[in-house]
Amino acid sequence: SQKIEQNSEALNIQEGKTATLTCNYTNYSPAYLQWYRQDPGRGPVFLLLIRENEKEKRKERLKVTFDTTLKQSLFHITASQPADSATYLCALDPMNTGFQKLVFGTGTRLLVSP
Amino acid sequence: DADVTQTPRNRITKTGKRIMLECSQTKGHDRMYWYRQDPGLGLQLIYYSFDVKDINKGEISDGYSVSRQAQAKFSLSLESAIPNQTALYFCATSPGGDRSNEQFFGPGTRLTVL
Numbered sequence: 001s002q003k004i005e006q007n008s009e010a011l012n013i014q015e016g017k018t019a020t021l022t023c024n025y026t027n028y029s030p031a032y033l034q035w036y037r038q039d040p041g042r043g044p045v046f047l048l049l050i051r052e053n054e055k056e057k058r059k060e061r062l063k064v065t066f067d068t069t070l071k072q073s074l075f076h077i078t079a080s081q082p083a084d085s086a087t088y089l090c091a092l093d094p095m096n097t098g099f100q101k102l103v104f105g106t107g108t109r110l111l112v113s114p
Numbered sequence: 115d116a117d118v119t120q121t122p123r124n125r126i127t128k129t130g131k132r133i134m135l136e137c138s139q140t141k142g143h144d145r146m147y148w149y150r151q152d153p154g155l156g157l158q159l160i161y162y163s164f165d166v167k168d169i170n171k172g173e174i175s176d177g178y179s180v181s182r183q184a185q186a187k188f189s190l191s192l193e194s195a196i197p198n199q200t201a202l203y204f205c206a207t208s209p210g211g212d213r214s215n216e217q218f219f220g221p222g223t224r225l226t227v228l
């Protein structure tokens with residue numbers, strides 16, 4: 001069956017450390033992955049896109065990697081801050097229709113302590 | 115002003131009632147989506163529309179219907195609400211063209227069916 005898996009347990013780290021979140025998928029062949037941030041009671045907000053031919057993408061303190069062999073994307077936040085505390089969702093497009101239809105993971109909650 | 119708005123933000127209703135959730139956008143996007151989010155589950159696609167004349171069912175469309183009144187408006191209806199439709203509902207939009215474009219989410223509607 002097709003699955004997207006993100007660690008359901010919250011990730012607790014100290015301010016200043018690097019947070020690494022994992023997104024694994026099964027039985028998909030996505031051409032790209034997207035990462036979103038979601039704060040409690042609010043809609044997700046887009047952060048980064050990485051394509052299958054890109055190994056790594058960076059934006060300020062954020063870095064995303066995409067390994068199509070391992071079927072995995074890693075999302076890193078360097079020099080983390082308490083304001084980075086949120087749930088982070090990965091999403092992929094199964095590419096089985098003519099148009100975009102994203103499938104979302106359940107998200108990983110990140111807690112950054114001062 | 116918010117680009118994607120949803121009304122109402124919160125709604126409590128009773129089993130069997132008809133409910134309409136409304137979504138409006140000022141982004142000029144052709145594509146609009148309705149998702150529901152339940153604790154521990156990822157965003158699940160209910161319906162999507164790629165233009166005013168094109169409406170498609172998502173993974174969990176049973177018990178829901180939609181109307182795309184204009185490019186800017188996409189409404190979700192629950193004809194006869196039931197308790198397991200209690201959830202957080204999000205509307206999203208994305209521009210046409212590149213299928214990897216990000217989605218822009220509204221603030222959500224928290225619906226409780228008693």
